[in-house]
Amino acid sequence: MAVQPTWYFIQVESARYCLVMTELLEANERSQAGRARPDSKQQDEKMQIGVDSFAAQFADAGESANASASKSVRHLVERIEFADQVGLDVFGVGEHHRREFLDSAPAVILAAAAARTQRIRLTSAVTVLSAADPVRVFEEFATLDLLSQGRAEMVVGRGSFTEAFPLFGLQLEDYDSLFAEKLDLLLKLRENEFVHWSGKHRAPLTGQGVYPRPLQNPLPVWLGVGGTPESFARAGTLGLPLMVAIIGGETRRFRPLVEIYREYGRRAGHAPDKLKVGVHALGYVAETTQQAIDDFYPGYAKTVTRIGRERGWPPVTRSHFDAARSKHGALMVGNPEEVAEKILRHSQALGGVSRITFQMDVAESSQARLLRSIELLGTAVAPALREKAEEPLPGPETLNATIHSN
Amino acid sequence: MAVQPTWYFIQVESARYCLVMTELLEANERSQAGRARPDSKQQDEKMQIGVDSFAAQFADAGESANASASKSVRHLVERIEFADQVGLDVFGVGEHHRREFLDSAPAVILAAAAARTQRIRLTSAVTVLSAADPVRVFEEFATLDLLSQGRAEMVVGRGSFTEAFPLFGLQLEDYDSLFAEKLDLLLKLRENEFVHWSGKHRAPLTGQGVYPRPLQNPLPVWLGVGGTPESFARAGTLGLPLMVAIIGGETRRFRPLVEIYREYGRRAGHAPDKLKVGVHALGYVAETTQQAIDDFYPGYAKTVTRIGRERGWPPVTRSHFDAARSKHGALMVGNPEEVAEKILRHSQALGGVSRITFQMDVAESSQARLLRSIELLGTAVAPALREKAEEPLPGPETLNATIHSN
Numbered sequence: 001m002a003v004q005p006t007w008y009f010i011q012v013e014s015a016r017y018c019l020v021m022t023e024l025l026e027a028n029e030r031s032q033a034g035r036a037r038p039d040s041k042q043q044d045e046k047m048q049i050g051v052d053s054f055a056a057q058f059a060d061a062g063e064s065a066n067a068s069a070s071k072s073v074r075h076l077v078e079r080i081e082f083a084d085q086v087g088l089d090v091f092g093v094g095e096h097h098r099r100e101f102l103d104s105a106p107a108v109i110l111a112a113a114a115a116r117t118q119r120i121r122l123t124s125a126v127t128v129l130s131a132a133d134p135v136r137v138f139e140e141f142a143t144l145d146l147l148s149q150g151r152a153e154m155v156v157g158r159g160s161f162t163e164a165f166p167l168f169g170l171q172l173e174d175y176d177s178l179f180a181e182k183l184d185l186l187l188k189l190r191e192n193e194f195v196h197w198s199g200k201h202r203a204p205l206t207g208q209g210v211y212p213r214p215l216q217n218p219l220p221v222w223l224g225v226g227g228t229p230e231s232f233a234r235a236g237t238l239g240l241p242l243m244v245a246i247i248g249g250e251t252r253r254f255r256p257l258v259e260i261y262r263e264y265g266r267r268a269g270h271a272p273d274k275l276k277v278g279v280h281a282l283g284y285v286a287e288t289t290q291q292a293i294d295d296f297y298p299g300y301a302k303t304v305t306r307i308g309r310e311r312g313w314p315p316v317t318r319s320h321f322d323a324a325r326s327k328h329g330a331l332m333v334g335n336p337e338e339v340a341e342k343i344l345r346h347s348q349a350l351g352g353v354s355r356i357t358f359q360m361d362v363a364e365s366s367q368a369r370l371l372r373s374i375e376l377l378g379t380a381v382a383p384a385l386r387e388k389a390e391e392p393l394p395g396p397e398t399l400n401a402t403i404h405s406n
Numbered sequence: 407m408a409v410q411p412t413w414y415f416i417q418v419e420s421a422r423y424c425l426v427m428t429e430l431l432e433a434n435e436r437s438q439a440g441r442a443r444p445d446s447k448q449q450d451e452k453m454q455i456g457v458d459s460f461a462a463q464f465a466d467a468g469e470s471a472n473a474s475a476s477k478s479v480r481h482l483v484e485r486i487e488f489a490d491q492v493g494l495d496v497f498g499v500g501e502h503h504r505r506e507f508l509d510s511a512p513a514v515i516l517a518a519a520a521a522r523t524q525r526i527r528l529t530s531a532v533t534v535l536s537a538a539d540p541v542r543v544f545e546e547f548a549t550l551d552l553l554s555q556g557r558a559e560m561v562v563g564r565g566s567f568t569e570a571f572p573l574f575g576l577q578l579e580d581y582d583s584l585f586a587e588k589l590d591l592l593l594k595l596r597e598n599e600f601v602h603w604s605g606k607h608r609a610p611l612t613g614q615g616v617y618p619r620p621l622q623n624p625l626p627v628w629l630g631v632g633g634t635p636e637s638f639a640r641a642g643t644l645g646l647p648l649m650v651a652i653i654g655g656e657t658r659r660f661r662p663l664v665e666i667y668r669e670y671g672r673r674a675g676h677a678p679d680k681l682k683v684g685v686h687a688l689g690y691v692a693e694t695t696q697q698a699i700d701d702f703y704p705g706y707a708k709t710v711t712r713i714g715r716e717r718g719w720p721p722v723t724r725s726h727f728d729a730a731r732s733k734h735g736a737l738m739v740g741n742p743e744e745v746a747e748k749i750l751r752h753s754q755a756l757g758g759v760s761r762i763t764f765q766m767d768v769a770e771s772s773q774a775r776l777l778r779s780i781e782l783l784g785t786a787v788a789p790a791l792r793e794k795a796e797e798p799l800p801g802p803e804t805l806n807a808t809i810h811s812n
Contacts, residue, residue: 057618070552070621077521077553097545102552102618104545111514112553115483115521135573136542139503139510146476146508147483147518167541167616169609203575210573212463212508215476 047347047389048355049382050090051083051374052125052280055103056361073102075367077112082371084117086378092125092155092280092357097164107140114148122148125280125357126157126224126243130178131164133202134186135210138219145214152214155243156183157224158231174201180234183223187238190218222278225257232257236264241276241354250328251279252349259351278355279346283332284363285339285376296333297321299364332358336380343381344388453753453795454761455788456496457489457780458531458686461509462767479508481773483518488777490523492784498531498561498686498763503570513546520554528554531686531763532563532630532649536584537570539608540592541616544625551620558620561649562589563630564637580607586640589629593644596624628684631663638663642670647682647760656734657685658755665757684761685752689738690769691745691782702739703727705770738764742786749787750794 055076059068080091091113093106103109110122122144127137137154145152158179159165165172181199188195189210198204222243223235235242242261246254258277265275282300286292301316308315324331328349332339347353360373461482465474486497497519499512509515516528528550533543543560551558564585565571571578587605594601595616604610628649629641641648648667652660664683671681688706692698707722714721730737734755738745753759766779 066621069618073552099617105549108513108517108546108549111517112521115518140514143511143514146479167614208573211505212475215472
């Protein structure tokens with residue numbers, strides 16, 4: 001029942017992180033010059049399709065809050081199980097600490113799903129690392145990795161909602177230093193069994209071992225980012241795969257930010273195939289365009305308007321929704337054919353995307369509709385995508401449109 | 407591969423908690439005078455039988471450490487699934503932060519088990535609350551409760567191994583104040599959605615809501631104790647069910663401590679049926695006594711000797727083992743008939759026990775043997791126990807032996 005508007009939230013204070021405009025323009029020029037490489041390289045690989053959920057609580061009429069919470073979490077596990085069966089690549093569970101989402105302990109939910117799935121990758125989306133202890137987070141996801149036989153991943157971010165900060169006794173003014181420091185520790189824990197580390201926000205480690213060790217080496221850690229250029233630069237410098245939350249506006253507008261990521265990655269000496277880009281989008285698929293809109297819009301409008309009240313956004317209107325659903329808009333709502341086309345268009349606009357995930361709880365749909373949407377993603381969107389990916393790359397007109405829009 | 411020797415560890419510094427001897431003697435007198443009540447009351451209820459595991463890592467020859475860790479955790483989930491199938495009442499997973507145990511995130515392992523079980527209750531055994539954030543612990547176990555449709559429990563304790571303290575930046579000198587304060591917060595979180603709280607070891611809560619809310623109200627929280635009288639008094643005063651780790655010596659020696667629990671509970675106005683006592687024991691069942699000893703002793707001797715090296719205990723000898731396996735000894739190792747008898751004997755010695763759990767990893771047995779032992783607990787020990795519970799209570803000779811041994 002909600003979006004993850006990291007992007008909007010971070011914009012408020014992004015001014016102090018902003019790189020100079022010339023740097024953005026330089027990155028854009030390089031992206032134009034070197035376009036062939038990352039695009040072709042990354043389109044050769046199968047793009048991963050997944051679903052993200054925040055474990056929204058849906059109550060049926062007359063149901064107690066506790067009973068509906070239990071049902072909602074078990075329905076989520078059922079969706080993950082079904083996503084595995086229809087061949088989706090990844091399922092993500094968010095982390096929030098507020099009444100309407102039941103995902104305050106994502107590793108616990110993912111572990112239940114691990115016991116019922118065979119192939120699908122299981123990830124947080126995102127772990128609010130700023131407010132967590134990296135030792136506990138590592139322990140939990142390493143355990144998940146053992147349980148799932150090597151299918152665990154983490155997307156770590158600074159968080160978009162702010163309620164975790166007072167809950168865990170943290171100051172919003174430490175928003176970035178908390179994250180930088182905890183990410184540093186998490187990566188050290190991933191790399192070494194015995195860690196020496198000290199920082200400002202957590203007790204030092206003096207060579208203790210942290211267990212269990214995961215099955216995968218390294219356990220995949222993605223950086224979840226919104227619209228802050230410094231976050232893209234950080235992910236590139238660290239050579240971490242990038243998960244960009246794009247939940248409004250036009251997806252292609254993120255191209256310069258993605259190029260900052262690739263450029264910082266190149267400068268730090270990371271191989272291009274290590275610099276993967278994923279997109280977390282709001283989306284929903286139905287048999288027809290009209291059905292998708294009818295299923296998605298009412299819940300979307302309600303949810304985003306409610307969250308907007310906390311954040312000072314105007315109420316959602318139908319014309320705003322139509323714009324977001326249009327050719328370059330961020331919303332991935334439609335029939336399988338048009339959603340597959342849009343995935344490819346967005347991928348090309350960003351210079352090649354390795355993974356796209358659909359957050360569909362926002363529509364407050366029924367379990368039956370969510371399952372049907374997951375089924376269509378696996379049985380119709382994924383095959384269409386593989387087919388279309390073998391068609392020739394788009395001509396210069398599309399490319400120029402992409403570039404000049406920035 | 408290990409014991410949970412809370413008892414031994416706590417003894418080292420228990421002097422400063424020790425209540426005066428007269429209080430112990432008074433409690434004993436009361437227990438003698440009022441013996442009929444708690445015994446009959448509690449023996450009318452079906453005693454719960456369960457298994458506890460610390461997710462010990464067992465490696466096969468030639469197996470990599472990571473592969474054996476994954477196998478060991480999945481084998482544990484398989485044991486929980488099987489315990490559910492053979493009708494056991496409860497399965498507990500410990501919490502340690504050291505190489506040989508894979509249970510640093512017990513709620514994550516229990517969630518995987520929740521997805522594969524129907525009736526069995528799922529608990530920590532024990533959550534090291536002193537070193538944890540009660541908000542996170544509550545979130546995790548509330549999530550587990552939703553996933554399992556109301557089968558989650560927690561046993562919380564101060565911890566027996568000490569490695570969690572430096573790992574999470576805590577001082578051993580705060581051993582008790584950390585626990586008292588965090589238990590207070592945990593119980594407030596359980597009672598109220600919105601909590602006002604402040605303490606020395608954690609940031610204050612100023613009315614934030616903590617989510618999700620569990621299905622059970624209240625979510626069961628047991629107090630896990632070793633041999634410290636003050637811990638028994640605390641559990642009684644708070645009216646929390648008590649889980650006593652008895653892993654050595656004679657079980658009946660705990661009677662005065664249990665009476666302290668009951669007396670403090672009575673004084674605080676808690677109904678007797680709320681003051682439940684459970685026992686965590688080392689145990690193992692096989693078809694015959696000899697088979698049980700052959701399967702159990704070698705691993706037990708090895709493990710306890712190794713842990714003893716850290717704690718200054720003498721190496722385990724066969725005569726020590728035989729004493730521990732004898733009539734009043736704490737070890738529950740044998741054939742189904744003798745183990746059932748011993749359970750009842752111990753229950754009577756303690757004035758009525760509601761739950762007994764078997765820690766059997768310590769024997770480093772194969773998965774097949776552990777599964778067989780679980781099967782015998784469910785299909786032979788439990789029925790024998792129900793049968794014997796209907797026999798008349800033992801005569802005064804046994805009762806006096808129990809009392810005078812203290």
